[in-house]
Amino acid sequence: MSPQSSRKIIAVDMDEVIADALGEHLARYNRDFPPVPGDPHFPSPLTRADLHGRRLWQAVPASRHAALDAYFRNEDFFRNLAVFPDAARVLLRLQSHYDIFIASAAMEVPSSFTAKYDWLAEHFPFIPTSHIVFCGDKSILRADFLIDDNTRQLAAFHGEGILFTSPANIHETAYRRVNNWQEVETLFLP
Amino acid sequence: MSPQSSRKIIAVDMDEVIADALGEHLARYNRDFPPVPGDPHFPSPLTRADLHGRRLWQAVPASRHAALDAYFRNEDFFRNLAVFPDAARVLLRLQSHYDIFIASAAMEVPSSFTAKYDWLAEHFPFIPTSHIVFCGDKSILRADFLIDDNTRQLAAFHGEGILFTSPANIHETAYRRVNNWQEVETLFLP
Numbered sequence: 001m002s003p004q005s006s007r008k009i010i011a012v013d014m015d016e017v018i019a020d021a022l023g024e025h026l027a028r029y030n031r032d033f034p035p036v037p038g039d040p041h042f043p044s045p046l047t048r049a050d051l052h053g054r055r056l057w058q059a060v061p062a063s064r065h066a067a068l069d070a071y072f073r074n075e076d077f078f079r080n081l082a083v084f085p086d087a088a089r090v091l092l093r094l095q096s097h098y099d100i101f102i103a104s105a106a107m108e109v110p111s112s113f114t115a116k117y118d119w120l121a122e123h124f125p126f127i128p129t130s131h132i133v134f135c136g137d138k139s140i141l142r143a144d145f146l147i148d149d150n151t152r153q154l155a156a157f158h159g160e161g162i163l164f165t166s167p168a169n170i171h172e173t174a175y176r177r178v179n180n181w182q183e184v185e186t187l188f189l190p
Numbered sequence: 191m192s193p194q195s196s197r198k199i200i201a202v203d204m205d206e207v208i209a210d211a212l213g214e215h216l217a218r219y220n221r222d223f224p225p226v227p228g229d230p231h232f233p234s235p236l237t238r239a240d241l242h243g244r245r246l247w248q249a250v251p252a253s254r255h256a257a258l259d260a261y262f263r264n265e266d267f268f269r270n271l272a273v274f275p276d277a278a279r280v281l282l283r284l285q286s287h288y289d290i291f292i293a294s295a296a297m298e299v300p301s302s303f304t305a306k307y308d309w310l311a312e313h314f315p316f317i318p319t320s321h322i323v324f325c326g327d328k329s330i331l332r333a334d335f336l337i338d339d340n341t342r343q344l345a346a347f348h349g350e351g352i353l354f355t356s357p358a359n360i361h362e363t364a365y366r367r368v369n370n371w372q373e374v375e376t377l378f379l380p
Contacts, residue, residue: 106324110304117297134296135322136321140199140331140332
């Protein structure tokens, strides 16, 4: 066994872990459904703080769910997402000590493939394409750790799941939690 | 542990295992570089038999490699490939006894993502999208078996590699070999 192959493997989710998909979703939603000052239900723009413990779909009337779905299917949705603070710096540093794979459940939104690939090339050029995985069920990943905001994926995963805080998962207690990339750095490079 | 999760996992490559990418490649090559009867180098169309132990690139003059590369990058290349005989029938049957994941090294040809996804939906509709993986290095797969024509991927894989015969790998001896899907059926459902 080569020294390389004895390194621990960290798999890292994209949306809500390195890519601010929720921010883009909120921006498009607030653009298309502008708040109505004085309205009891929609007096102000929807923010991350409004989602405490809920997914976006749960915070929005059912009549607007189709619009939320359509944003995802727009081919440019995933191309211009903001990068989470410190994600690139910390992953570059982790890469000296661990094998890093980016693992996105992209099969849920097939129109996202190219945008996600191009986004990674732009913001994480140090991740070789051989270490990018577009999958569905993350039970298929052979890795020691998975950093993900989705507890369903962490439950399916066979290594140690690390829950990256997002508004929807704020009440989850079953996994070790990191709130930002500085905490990831401290956890893996103490 | 649920009964479901104790099932063995078989990962299955796409190109040259379930999808006849080489056939499409040869067809496009012979269309654009027609044989010249009587020519000592190119008297007849190139066939699979001409590739015994070689990849297509090794059987073609260097001046034509750029054309071979370009075929791959054409977005429709992977959409209309022929299905290997018995692949669908046998995978459907295997699915009753094993967890089946389709795992393609699609990251090598990013323009192939959508075509490969749509091709699977057409020919293997019984494979849930949650069990499709587009990756690079297949070391990331947590599976018991990988059926692949590429020995580099089988060497990286951590389960048992099964070599699916293709012209390029005909001389390889390091892996258990299957020549067609009937042999896969016999191997896994004796």
